[in-house]
Amino acid sequence: xxxxxxxxxxxxxxxxxxxxxxxxxxxxxxxxxxxxxxxxxxxxxxxxxxxxxxxxxxxxxxxxxxxxxxxxxxxxxxxxxxxxxxxxxxxxxxxxxxxxxxxxxxxxxxxxxxxxxxxxxxxxxxxxxxxxxxxxxxxxxxxxxxxxxxxxxxxxxxxxxxxxxxxxxxxxxxxxxxxxxxxxxxxxxxxxxxxxxxxxxxxxxxxxxxxxxxxxxxxxxxxxxxxxxxxxxxxxxxxxxxxxxxxxxxxxxxxxxxxxxxxxxx
Amino acid sequence: xxxxxxxxxxxxxxxxxxxxxxxxxxxxxxxxxxxxxxxxxxxxxxxxxxxxxxxxxxxxxxxxxxxxxxxxxxxxxxxxxxxxxxxxxxxxxxxxxxxxxxxxxxxxxxxxxxxxxxxxxxxxxxxxxxxxxxxxxxxxxxxxxxxxxxxxxxxxxxxxxxxxxxxxxxxxxxxxxxxxxxxxxxxxxxxxxxxxxxxxxxxxxxxxxxxxxxxxxxxxxxxxxxxxxxxxxxxxxxxxxxxxxxxxxxxxxxxxxxxxxxxxxxxxxxxxxxxxxxxxxxxxxxx
Amino acid sequence: xxxxxxxxxxxxxxxxxxxxxxxxxxxxxxxxxxxxxxxxxxxxxxxxxxxxxxxxxxxxxxxxxxxxxxxxxxxxxxxxxxxxxxxxxxxxxxxxxxxxxxxxxxxxxxxxxxxxxxxxxxxxxxxxxxxxxxxxxxxxxxxxxxxxxxxxxxxxxxxxxxxxxxxxxxxxxxxxxxxxxxxxxxxxxxxxxxxxxxxxxxxxxxxxxxxxxxxxxxxxxxxxxxxxxxxxxxxxxxxxxxxxxxxxxxxxxxxxxxxxxxxxxxxxxxxxxxxxxxxxxxxxxxxxxxxxxxxxxxxxxxxxxxxxxxxxxxxxxxxxxxxxxxxxxxxxxxxxxxxxxxxxxxxxxxxxxxxx
Numbered sequence: 060x061x062x063x064x065x066x067x068x069x070x071x072x073x074x075x076x077x078x079x080x081x082x083x084x085x086x087x088x089x090x091x092x093x094x095x096x097x098x099x100x101x102x103x104x105x106x107x108x109x110x111x112x113x114x115x116x117x118x119x120x121x122x123x124x125x126x127x128x129x130x131x132x133x134x135x136x137x138x139x140x141x142x143x144x145x146x147x148x149x150x151x152x153x154x155x156x157x158x159x160x161x162x163x164x165x166x167x168x169x170x171x172x173x174x175x176x177x178x179x180x181x182x183x184x185x186x187x188x189x190x191x192x193x194x195x196x197x198x199x200x201x202x203x204x205x206x207x208x209x210x211x212x213x214x215x216x217x218x219x220x221x222x223x224x225x226x227x228x229x230x231x232x233x234x235x236x237x238x239x240x241x242x243x244x245x246x247x248x249x250x251x252x253x254x255x256x257x258x259x260x261x262x263x264x265x266x267x268x269x270x271x272x273x274x275x276x277x278x279x280x281x282x283x284x285x286x287x288x289x290x291x292x293x294x295x296x297x298x299x300x301x302x303x304x305x306x307x308x309x310x311x312x313x314x315x316x317x318x319x320x321x322x323x324x325x
Numbered sequence: 326x327x328x329x330x331x332x333x334x335x336x337x338x339x340x341x342x343x344x345x346x347x348x349x350x351x352x353x354x355x356x357x358x359x360x361x362x363x364x365x366x367x368x369x370x371x372x373x374x375x376x377x378x379x380x381x382x383x384x385x386x387x388x389x390x391x392x393x394x395x396x397x398x399x400x401x402x403x404x405x406x407x408x409x410x411x412x413x414x415x416x417x418x419x420x421x422x423x424x425x426x427x428x429x430x431x432x433x434x435x436x437x438x439x440x441x442x443x444x445x446x447x448x449x450x451x452x453x454x455x456x457x458x459x460x461x462x463x464x465x466x467x468x469x470x471x472x473x474x475x476x477x478x479x480x481x482x483x484x485x486x487x488x489x490x491x492x493x494x495x496x497x498x499x500x501x502x503x504x505x506x507x508x509x510x511x512x513x514x515x516x517x518x519x520x521x522x523x524x525x526x527x528x529x530x531x532x533x534x535x536x537x538x539x540x541x542x543x544x545x546x547x548x549x550x551x552x553x554x555x556x557x558x559x560x561x562x563x564x565x566x567x568x569x570x571x572x573x574x575x576x577x578x579x580x581x582x583x584x585x586x587x588x589x590x591x592x593x594x595x596x597x598x599x600x601x602x603x604x605x606x607x608x609x610x611x612x
Numbered sequence: 613x614x615x616x617x618x619x620x621x622x623x624x625x626x627x628x629x630x631x632x633x634x635x636x637x638x639x640x641x642x643x644x645x646x647x648x649x650x651x652x653x654x655x656x657x658x659x660x661x662x663x664x665x666x667x668x669x670x671x672x673x674x675x676x677x678x679x680x681x682x683x684x685x686x687x688x689x690x691x692x693x694x695x696x697x698x699x700x701x702x703x704x705x706x707x708x709x710x711x712x713x714x715x716x717x718x719x720x721x722x723x724x725x726x727x728x729x730x731x732x733x734x735x736x737x738x739x740x741x742x743x744x745x746x747x748x749x750x751x752x753x754x755x756x757x758x759x760x761x762x763x764x765x766x767x768x769x770x771x772x773x774x775x776x777x778x779x780x781x782x783x784x785x786x787x788x789x790x791x792x793x794x795x796x797x798x799x800x801x802x803x804x805x806x807x808x809x810x811x812x813x814x815x816x817x818x819x820x821x822x823x824x825x826x827x828x829x830x831x832x833x834x835x836x837x838x839x840x841x842x843x844x845x846x847x848x849x850x851x852x853x854x855x856x857x858x859x860x861x862x863x864x865x866x867x868x869x870x871x872x873x874x875x876x877x878x879x880x881x882x883x884x885x886x887x888x889x890x891x892x893x894x895x896x897x898x899x900x901x902x903x904x905x906x907x908x909x910x911x912x913x914x915x916x917x918x919x920x921x922x923x924x925x926x927x928x929x930x931x932x933x934x935x936x937x938x939x940x941x942x943x944x945x946x947x948x949x950x951x952x953x954x955x956x957x958x959x960x961x962x963x964x965x966x967x968x
Contacts, residue, residue, distance in 0.1 A: 073420045080417050081436065084495060087451035088440040090461050094454065100857050102454055103837050104464045120655070144346040151342025167346055170354050172600055174552020176569050177589045181357030183686070184364055184582055192688055204353045207346060236338065265445045268554055272576075275687075276645065276670040281446045286673060288450055288559075289650060289829050293909075297454075300447030307442035315435070371952040372681070372708065389960075391967035459838045477777060479839060480824035562824030563783055566967050574963060579956070580682035 088304065095297035102294040113298040123299060126283035129195055130264055133279055137202035138259035142252055144203070145210030150244060153218035154226070164215075168208040178204055179269035186273070193275040201269035206262055210255035217251035257314070264307075365586035374583065382587035392571065396591070399567040402482065403551045406489040407543050413490065414497035415539070421498070422505040434502065437495050449559040452488045453479050456560075480562025488556045493549075497542045504538030505531075544603050548596060568592045642667040644888055646694035647680055649673060649875060650828060650910035651745070652896075657904040661895045667888065675827055676784055677701040678959070684710060689882040693889040695741075698786075699874035700947040702732045702741045711740040712881035715890060718742060720897050722919040726941045727874050741878035744896055745905055747913035748863075748944055749787035750870030752835060752846030756860040763842075766795040766866040770817040775842055779822045780834045782845025785962035786947045790871040791845060792818065793948070800871060800945045805954060812961055818844065819968045828911060835861065852912035852931040865943055872944035874916070899923050906932060 094102040098110035117123060148167055152160055170178060182201050183193075191197065222244060229243045230236075245252065267281040274282060280303065287296050368377045386392045421433055443451070455461050456478035463475035478484055508531065516526040554569040561567075566574075568588060575585035642665070646652065650673040658669050674680045677698050684692065697705055705711045719728075719742040733741045751763050757778070762768055769775060781788060790800040792814050798807055823840050824830070828849075834840045836854050843850055847870065851861040877896055879889040895901050902915035903923035914932055915924075921934065933940070950958055 070424070073424045076416055077420050080413065080494065084437060084440050084491065086461070087448060087455050087491065088443055090455050091443065091447065091451040100854075101836060103457055103459050104461060144349055147342045148346035151339050155339035155342075157339055157343065163343060163347060166350055166355075170350070172548055172596060173354075173593060174548065174569070174596070176552050176554055176572060177361075177593060178354065178357075180572070180576065180585060180589055181361045182353065183576075184586065185357040185360045187686055188360060190688065192691070193686065200353055203349065207349060211346065267446055275672065275691075281444050284444055284446045285555075286650075286653075288446070289673070289675075289827060296447065296450060300443050300451065303447065304443040308439060311435075311439075311442065371956075372685075391964045394967050453833075457837050457839055477823060480826070480830075480834065559830075563826060563966050564819075564822075564824065564968075566963075571963070577682060578676055578678040579959060580678075580685045 091297050092301045092304065095294055095301040097294045097297070100293050102297050113294045114302070116295050117298045117302060120295075123280075123283055123287075126278050126280045129277050130280040133195060133199045133202060133270075134260045134263040137199045137263050138206060138256050140199075141203045141206035141259045142210045142214075142256045145207045145212075145255060146214050146245075146248070146252060149211050149215035149218055150240065153215060154223065167211050170204055171208045171212075175205060175266065176268050179272040182269070183272045193273055195274055195277040195279070197273040198270040198279065201273055202259075202263040202266060205266070205269070206259035209262070210259060213255040213258070214248060214251050217248060222247045361586045362590060364582055365590055367583040369579070369581040369583050382584045383591070385584065386587060386591060391566075392588070395566050395568050395571040396595070398482075398565050399551050399569075399592070400595070402485060402489070402557070402567060403547055405486055406493060406550050407546045409486070410490050410493035410497050410546055411539060411543060414494045414542075415501055417494070418498045418501035418505055422502050434499065437498060441492065441495055446555055446559075448491070449488050449556050452484065452491065452560055456484050456487065480560070480564075482561060482565050484560035484562070485557045485565075485567075488560045489550055489553070493546045497539075497546065500538055500542035500545070501535060504535045508534055540603055544600070547599060551592065551596060642885070642888065643670055644668070644693050644885060644892060645670045645672075645691060646696070646892070647672050647674060647683060647692055648694070648696040649675070651905060651908035651913075652696060653910065654904065654908040657896075657901060657908055660901075661892060664895075665888065665891065669892070676786075677704070678955075681705075681708070681710075690884045692880045693883040693885050694877065694892050695880055696744070696875055696877050697741070698947065699727075699729050699732060699741075699743055699746075699876045700786075700949045702729070702876050702878070703735075703949075705878070706735060706740050709881055711878045712883065712886065713738045713740060714742070714879060714893065718890060718893055718897070720917050720919065723916050724914075724918055724937070724941075727872075727916055729874065729876070733876060733878075741876035742893065742897060743874050743916040744877045744902070745913050745916055746872060746874035747849045748847040748865060748870045748872055748940065749782065749784075749791060749845045750847045750863060750865050752843040752850045752861065752863040754835060754838070754841040754858075754860050755862050757841040760862065760864060763864045764867050766791070766868045769842065769844060770795075770814055770821060773821060776821045777823050778841040779818070780831050780840040780843045781818065781822050781825045782831050782843060783825045783827050783966075784845065785958055785965075787871045787873060788845045789815070789958055789961070790945065790948045794868050794871065794945060795866075797868070800948045803948045803950065803954070805957060808957060808961060812964070815961070815965045816968050819965055825966055832911075847913075848932060849911040849913045853907070853909075855931050865940055869943040869945060870940075872941070872946055903928075 093106065095113055096109050096111070097106060098108040098112070145167075148163075151157065152164060157163065179201055182197065182204070186193070186197055225247060226239050226243050229239045234242070265281060266279075267285065270279040271282050271285065278286075284296065284299050287299060364374075365382055366376075366378045366380065368375045368379065368381050421430055425433055441448070453460075457463070458475040458477070458479070460479065462478065463472075466472045467475060478487075512530055512534070513526055516530045517523075521529065551567075552569060554573055557567050557570055558573075561570075563570075569592075572585050572588045572592075575581040575588065644667055646669060648671055652658070653671050653673055658671070661667075662669055672683065674683060680695070680697060681704075695705070695711060702711070716739075719739060723743060724746075727743050727746045729743055733739060733743070751766065751769070753760070753763055758775075769779060789803075789811055792811050793800055793803055793807065796810060796814060819825075822844075824834060826834060831843050831846065832850050832854065835843045835846065835850065836858065847863050851863050854861050877893050879886060879893060883889050896905065897917055899917060899919040900923050902917045902920035906912060906915040906920060906924065907928055912932060914934070914937065921929065924932070924934075929935075948958075
């Protein structure tokens with residue numbers, strides 16, 4: 060039920076305000092997508108006509124497709140590692156009384172308060188010092204550093220008494236620790252783990268500075284787009300951005316439908 | 326729930342769960358930090374790094390006005406962005422939580438997030454196109470005759486702030502919305518029953534209750550904004566440099582890692598001070 | 613139920629990730645790693661070489677020798693094969709042991725003699741690099757908004773606020789400091805620390821008039837989109853490629869002259885694929901590749917090999933001002949080439965300039 064007391068004027072003001080903010084939020088994306096179809100070299104008005112040539116150029120660009128694959132790999136692998144480590148730590152800290160638990164928690168979430176630039180730079184200097192070359196692998200390590208605290212925090216916040224009881228019941232029935240973890244806790248924590256994984260993927264997918272500092276040729280998509288920006292002004296960059304947008308939105312819709320569908324069915 | 330204490334005999338087993346995460350953090354977060362702190366005490370002389378163990382790089386920061394200015398710029402931009410984003414986001418979050426029918430709220434939120442699924446580098450670039458002299462905004466304003474000369478929006482601090490606010494309005498709307506939704510409805514009703522006006526209810530009941538949420542969002546904004554390189558680099562026109570730009574200049578153009586490390590540590594000190602100031606609102610709570 | 617689904621999907625993700633990782637290195641038969649300016653990243657230029665030699669050319673682009681040396685420092689020996697570097701910085705790279713010797717006959721005989729720079733690139737009879745492309749850092753402008761005659765005098769840019777807000781400055785300290793020095797009547801080759809205060813003062817005046825300071829693409833974007841009307845440090849490398857879209861974009865060598873830049877190409881001393889690297893150098897210096905390099909998507913400029921003239925169209929030669937080169941070359945000076953100490957001072961000055 061809607062709450063009483065919303066005057067007509069108030070509603071109008073609310074609609075106008077929300078509309079203005081939404082317009083602000085959507086403006087750059089609309090412009091980006093529109094001028095990705097620009098038939099000409101300059102992605103600014105006037106719009107000279109509709110063309111798909113920049114998308115063709117994009118698909119022909121093997122550096123870009125390679126970067127796309129790299130981004131997917133890093134996002135999947137680093138998120139899987141981050142969720143695993145974060146989940147185990149959350150389980151350990153939520154279920155057992157360990158000395159210095161507060162300190163351990165603080166240590167694990169500490170990277171959240173530090174800028175990506177500083178984390179990336181620290182890793183760069185350290186890897187240089189031990190002679191480890193720049194690579195996608197190095198960037199992946201960095202992505203785990205930034206995402207693990209987040210995964211830990213999400214999973215830890217969802218560890219409740221409910222699961223603990225189920226775990227205890229399983230143990231009483233003779234299940235081993237790994238069986239409890241894999242067959243009871245993981246499934247019960249499913250939504251939280253999924254959320255953590257999904258969020259990690261998003262951050263890894265979009266992360267720039269760590270990948271920029273730590274990769275050389277096997278760059279990720281944001282780094283490749285950055286160098287595209289620096290190698291010529293044309294709507295190809297628009298096309299790349301739009302394509303990323305379309306893929307992400309499609310992915311989001313699929314997930315949304317899948318999650319929604321399951322929720323309804325329940 | 327309370328920590329479940331199991332019967333004795335766990336021994337070292339519980340550690341097996343925590344140790345991987347701790348080791349990772351120590352190896353790839355703490356150790357690099359120590360290395361960086363050590364390097365910040367070195368010195369770049371010509372093309373060589375000299376382990377001089379001095380505070381030369383820190384002294385340089387305080388001795389050079391353009392270094393100090395970068396810190397001032399960083400703090401200024403971040404403060405403006407944080408305040409502006411909260412002011413813009415709060416009403417929207419409130420409208421979404423209170424005025425939009427329940428079943429539309431989810432869709433409204435998804436719509437708010439949607440534009441951020443473009444790549445982050447591309448978003449700043451898109452703003453550059455929007456704000457350019459013959460970009461959409463200026464063409465529209467001259468088109469309807471509001472201005473004669475295009476406004477110089479792109480390549481300035483204004484552009485940087487707009488680019489930042491764009492992202493953080495969304496982030497803060499989500500945080501504040503979540504916070505508003507957690508408030509029990511009957512608090513506001515009780516205040517109304519006691520004769521409080523809607524304004525008084527807001528100021529004395531709703532606002533204080535959502536303050537922790539705002540603080541968490543504000544701190545997040547602060548940390549992400551002050552450490553960001555892309556937005557000021559693409560939109561700022563290379564004037565009024567902020568700390569991340571200054572740090573990247575040291576790394577990118579002269580491999581001066583000692584100076585870059587010192588600057589990074591100074592930036593961290595500032596963030597830590599702000600964290601301590603906000604700490605009482607920022608506890609990690611279990612639901 | 614959910615467990616099975618979960619396990620299955622995790623398994624699927626894991627398998628596909630492993631498949632992708634495993635597929636990665638199998639893509640190219642051979643590889644060549646080149647550290648270059650952005651004009652070399654045009655696929656039109658690189659693909660013929662890749663196809664002819666069945667290799668993959670990995671390119672990392674940079675702006676400014678400092679950035680390149682910084683990248684080299686962060687690498688391990690053998691990581692890099694080909695190096696494209698400012699001509700003026702070749703001696704620095706030879707001193708640092710970065711560039712290796714090139715075999716006899718790598719340099720074509722048809723390089724414009726004015727830009728050959730053998731005194732910098734040949735040492736003790738051994739050649740370390742070859743000039744591949746050159747141009748000018750002077751003043752680019754939009755004819756529709758700025759009177760070309762007024763641009764004849766470089767000091768017009770900073771002596772008053774006529775052009776306030778209309779100017780962009782190219783973000784590379786050496787050419788712009790060189791230009792300003794020439795505007796002040798100094799020789800770029802003789803700059804010392806004592807010249808810096810006056811240059812600094814002039815730079816700050818210029819900054820007061822400037823709307824932005826940008827790298828290759830952002831400064832190009834600014835003048836192409838009408839953000840600014842004048843680009844300090846610009847030249848044919850900015851306007852030639854854009855003039856087809858906007859014929860009003862032009863450039864000039866003011867009466868005080870301009871700074872000449874040139875790029876040289878060489879091979880890393882510790883390259884593990886020297887033969888292939890030399891082949892690449894030879895390819896880039898060939899007339900066909902020279903023409904493509906001259907008209908590359910990132911920026912256009914004169915090819916160093918005069919033989920490229922045959923591979924360029926008349927319109928392209930017109931845009932590059934092929935026929936005017938003898939006059940231009942006379943009125944241009946090289947980039948300043950400071951020693952390490954002066955270089956650090958200039959970089960600090962530049963950071964101050966950005967912050968001003």
